[in-house]
Amino acid sequence: MAERKPIESWLTDMDGVLIHEGVPIPGADAFIRKLRDSGKPFLVLTNNSIYTARDLHARLRRMGLDVPVENIWTSALATAQFLEDQRPEGSAYVIGEAGLTTALHDIGYVLTDHDPDYVVLGETRTYSFEAMTKAVRLINDGARFIATNPDETGPSAEGALPATGAVAALITKATGKQPYFAGKPNPLMMRTGLNTIGAHSETSAMIGDRMDTDVLAGLEAGMETFLVLTGLTTKAEIEKYPYRPSTIVDSIADLVERV
Numbered sequence: 001m002a003e004r005k006p007i008e009s010w011l012t013d014m015d016g017v018l019i020h021e022g023v024p025i026p027g028a029d030a031f032i033r034k035l036r037d038s039g040k041p042f043l044v045l046t047n048n049s050i051y052t053a054r055d056l057h058a059r060l061r062r063m064g065l066d067v068p069v070e071n072i073w074t075s076a077l078a079t080a081q082f083l084e085d086q087r088p089e090g091s092a093y094v095i096g097e098a099g100l101t102t103a104l105h106d107i108g109y110v111l112t113d114h115d116p117d118y119v120v121l122g123e124t125r126t127y128s129f130e131a132m133t134k135a136v137r138l139i140n141d142g143a144r145f146i147a148t149n150p151d152e153t154g155p156s157a158e159g160a161l162p163a164t165g166a167v168a169a170l171i172t173k174a175t176g177k178q179p180y181f182a183g184k185p186n187p188l189m190m191r192t193g194l195n196t197i198g199a200h201s202e203t204s205a206m207i208g209d210r211m212d213t214d215v216l217a218g219l220e221a222g223m224e225t226f227l228v229l230t231g232l233t234t235k236a237e238i239e240k241y242p243y244r245p246s247t248i249v250d251s252i253a254d255l256v257e258r259v
Contacts, residue, residue, distance in 0.1 A: 004224055004246075009041040009199035010259065011073075011190065011223070014056075016209030016231020017252055018044065024063050025230050027253025032065050034259040041197035042071055047149035047183045047213065049076035049122035049164070050097045073193040075148040075183030076100040076122060080107045081192045082182045083146070087117055092146075093138050095131050095167075096122030100148060113138070121171065121179065122148040123164050132167065136174045145171070149183030151213070184213040190221035205246075207255065209233060215245045228252055 012018065018028040035042045044067050046056070053072040060067050076096070080103035083090060091110040094101055100122040101111060119135045139145050145168075152165035168179050183189050194204060201222035208214020209231020218225040227245035229235055230252070238244065249255060 005203045007205045007224060007258065008203040009194070009197060010035060010205050010207065011043045011045055011193060011218070012207040012252070013184075013209060013214045013231075014044050014046045014060075015048070017207055017228050018065060019060070019063060020230065022063070024065055025252055027251055027256060029064050030256045031252050031259070032067060034256050036066070038259050040259065041199045043073045043193050043197060044071060045073050045184070045189070045193060047075045047151050048154070049074055049079070049100045049148040049183075050124065051099045052102050053077065055099070071197075073189075073196065074099055074103075075189060076103040078189040078192050079120065079122070079146060079148045079182040080104050080109075082188060083107065083109065083118065083120075090117040092116050092118040092120045093135065093143065094120045094122070095124060095127070095135060096120065096148070097124050099123075115141075116143050118146050119143045119171075120146045120148070121164055121168055123154070127162070127167055132171060135171055139171065139175045139177050145175070145177045145179040147179040147181050150181045150185075151183075185216040185220065187217055187221035190217050190223065194221070207252065211238060211241045211243075211245070215241075216243065219243055219245075226255060228254075 053069045056072050057069045076099040084107040089108045091112050093113045093116040119138050147168045150165040151163045153160040154163040205224040206218025207226045209228050211233045215225045225245040227248045228251050
């Protein structure tokens with residue numbers, strides 16, 4: 001096997017890698033600081049489409065992690081980039097919050113429930129039966145079905161919450177139409193992210209806490225992959241997958257010196 005080139009740019013997941021339930025994971029601040037001091041291109045990624053990059057910048061800063069807005073890449077931004085490439089200045093019926101609606105407005109999309117080009121499903125705190133019914137009817141009438149990410153559940157202090165993937169399954173069951181998922185593990189999210197920072201996959205690394213999204217997306221995008229054990233995937237679960245990360249570490253603190 002050919003030896004990999006030195007890592008010149010970094011992509012890292014947010015939840016489970018840098019923060020956990022609103023608290024920074026030890027070493028996260030040192031890792032971000034080292035990245036910024038190094039001048040290397042980097043992105044903090046999240047499949048959550050609720051927040052804008054500006055919102056996330058403010059939330060992370062309150063936790064002591066200073067990540068510039070331009071270094072944050074969400075599934076909402078990846079979805080918007082995909083739609084802009086596919087059908088510029090189109091229209092969409094959107095189920096989601098500010099992160100998604102703002103991203104679509106910023107690319108010149110019209111948000112409408114009248115004969116839209118797309119139905120776009122994202123994360124929201126309040127999934128409405130009325131909105132899902134509207135989505136089903138629009139898809140049946142010919143709108144193309146897009147979803148920001150396939151995550152079936154999301155974390156909360158009270159336990160798991162149904163997320164985009166679960167609601168997408170409901171709409172698929174009602175329409176017979178599968179959505180195109182723009183977020184992880186689709187390598188599209190990684191490639192569009194790399195393009196925004198002018199990076200190349202052969203000299204980039206992806207850090208994540210999930211084998212089924214982070215590691216898989218990094219692997220399929222041709223990147224070196226690091227799995228941290230501070231999130232969802234445990235060491236015992238790794239062997240269940242038919243692929244492996246390049247490197248397994250206990251936490252983000254173990255990667256500070258790699259930057």
